[in-house]
Amino acid sequence: MNAGHQVDRQSRILDAVLELLSRRGISGVNMRAVASEAGVALGLVNYYYADKPSLIRAVLSRIGESDLRLVAPDPDALPDQQLRDALRRVAAPEILTTQYLSLRLHLWALAQADAEFAAINDEAFDQYLDGVAALISNARPELSPEECKNRAADIVVVQNGMWLTSLLGIDKSSIERSILRTEEIAFAT
Amino acid sequence: MNAGHQVDRQSRILDAVLELLSRRGISGVNMRAVASEAGVALGLVNYYYADKPSLIRAVLSRIGESDLRLVAPDPDALPDQQLRDALRRVAAPEILTTQYLSLRLHLWALAQADAEFAAINDEAFDQYLDGVAALISNARPELSPEECKNRAADIVVVQNGMWLTSLLGIDKSSIERSILRTEEIAFAT
DNA sequence: GCGGAGCTTGAACAAACGTTCAAGACCTAG
DNA sequence: CTAGGTCTTGAACGTTTGTTCAAGCTCCGC
DSSP: OHHHHHHHHHHHHHHHHHHHHHHHOGGGOOHHHHHHHHTSOHHHHHHHSSSHHHHHHHHHHHHHHHHHHHTOOOTTSOHHHHHHHHHHHTTSTTTSSHHHHHHHHHHHHHHHHOHHHHHHHHHHHHHHHHHHHHHHHHHOTTSOHHHHHHHHHHHHHHHHHHHHHHHTTOOHHHHHHHHHHHHHHHHOO | OHHHHHHHHHHHHHHHHHHHHHHHOGGGOOHHHHHHHHTSOHHHHHHHSSSHHHHHHHHHHHHHHHHHHHTOOOTTSOHHHHHHHHHHHTTSTTTSSHHHHHHHHHHHHHHHHOHHHHHHHHHHHHHHHHHHHHHHHHHOTTSOHHHHHHHHHHHHHHHHHHHHHHHTTOOHHHHHHHHHHHHHHHHOO
């Protein structure tokens, strides 16, 4: 059962990076700490990921994919409901956890300091934006593509603000009002 | 002229930290790089700041003060204009520079990873929130203190979103629309 | 010019870091 | 059981990091 163990250990290493990054920031992510958190030997980290940048790259890709899943269309719902669900999903309790938000923050900071990481992040962001715009377009077919992109951009501004502000510990009610604001933007006539 | 030199060098060291932090992130801020960027010897950094945490603390305090200045009342303007000016100021070109925003991001990330830094940050954030609420209260005396605080909170969500989204490289027009949105929130009847 | 307080320097040290690697453990195919 | 590939280990190396410190410098009052 190589396959089973492989995936298990390799995935546990990535999990360890996520955990350490969100808790201690990039300074807390060193090969020894990752190995220890994952419960493997130091050398194994370098076995699966050639060097530290490769390790970070893998984490960035994983997060980008999970973000994209937030705005993935749900074939079983009406376009209106798909959009509404997606707008709610980004503010769901399991997303607005300190762990997840803190991780996002550190990844943004990381991307800001490194051109290569920035490229990965930018691509993920563009895809996310396109995803939101597509949901709006489905729910409001009469809108022009440009208008859909504008609304998506405006929504993302508020969403990013919600994410960031959740971390800074503002009260929940302002988050709730912000969700309503994203819906107003999306469904404005 | 000790006083002159002191302030000069000590301040240059802080400037160097700001520059390095915004360009390379916290991993790029090490005592040697700071000394080199400031044009002083390694030992001098530890002379003015006992250790690295002290250095970061000093930077956090400095940023907190400059944030507070953004929402400082201007005695020469009418309350309405004071509020409007403050809302525009946070989106001014000199604020929405990559350097400034990147610095903010790294400081937030830093605060997220360290409880002590978080405390400094939280206090600065609360003061900023109070500052915005006070401006609203002056401009709209008929509003209850709670309503002012709520609006201030909603505005800060959008502002944080603007700051963050500026970094992620979204188009300027969505920033402009977001500013209008903060004004709508502030002046809603 | 002398003395002393404050400022400035860079070498030196210990600890922590990323990376390499020889060695062993494990598992499967034959 | 054996051979061979894959996985796993931790010691070891060279580098970078935070911090210390003895020494020198600068400036001002006397």
